[in-house]
Amino acid sequence: MVKVKVFVTLRESVVDPQGTAVQKALHSMGYKEVQETRIGKYMELTLEETSNLDERVKEMCERILANPVIEDFHYEVLEESVSK
Amino acid sequence: MVKVKVFVTLRESVVDPQGTAVQKALHSMGYKEVQETRIGKYMELTLEETSNLDERVKEMCERILANPVIEDFHYEVLEESVSK
Numbered sequence: 001m002v003k004v005k006v007f008v009t010l011r012e013s014v015v016d017p018q019g020t021a022v023q024k025a026l027h028s029m030g031y032k033e034v035q036e037t038r039i040g041k042y043m044e045l046t047l048e049e050t051s052n053l054d055e056r057v058k059e060m061c062e063r064i065l066a067n068p069v070i071e072d073f074h075y076e077v078l079e080e081s082v083s084k
Numbered sequence: 085m086v087k088v089k090v091f092v093t094l095r096e097s098v099v100d101p102q103g104t105a106v107q108k109a110l111h112s113m114g115y116k117e118v119q120e121t122r123i124g125k126y127m128e129l130t131l132e133e134t135s136n137l138d139e140r141v142k143e144m145c146e147r148i149l150a151n152p153v154i155e156d157f158h159y160e161v162l163e164e165s166v167s168k
Binding site: 001007008009019022025026029031033034035036037038039040041042043044045046047048050056060063064065 | 085091092093103106109110113115117118119120121122123124125126127128129130131132134140144147148149
């Protein structure tokens with residue numbers, strides 16, 4: 001089995017109201033040192049090993065996990081031995 | 085300025101209906117190799133440097149960014165030079 005960590009973030013040019021709300025909350029609680037807050041998604045997938053894993057994961061990201069119009073994504077593949 | 089990446093995930097014992105929904109969507113689109121899907125949050129904070137940065141970020145996570153009852157968190161601090 002292989003574990004894949006997927007990170008989806010809003011593109012730099014896209015306004016992030018959720019991030020703004022969290023930042024206001026942080027400021028109102030005294031964490032004035034926070035200058036910017038951007039919120040994204042983090043997904044952990046556990047997959048059966050396939051020969052074209054990289055290609056498949058990229059496709060999943062483009063088709064379902066991220067919205068390529070407003071979001072960027074990247075992923076990390078962590079190999080896991082079957083015996084674990 | 086310092087950039088901090090915060091990862092918030094549901095605890096292993098907590099049911100993740102959003103993850104289940106995404107997994108069903110992946111299966112229905114032919115990605116049958118996906119065995120498990122867990123969804124979390126990914127946050128990027130940009131902060132002014134402070135001496136007790138680590139302590140402050142941990143506190144923010146515990147108080148606002150994560151719900152310690154059902155969620156785990158970890159973070160990575162990436163130093164960034166001011167001149168950049």
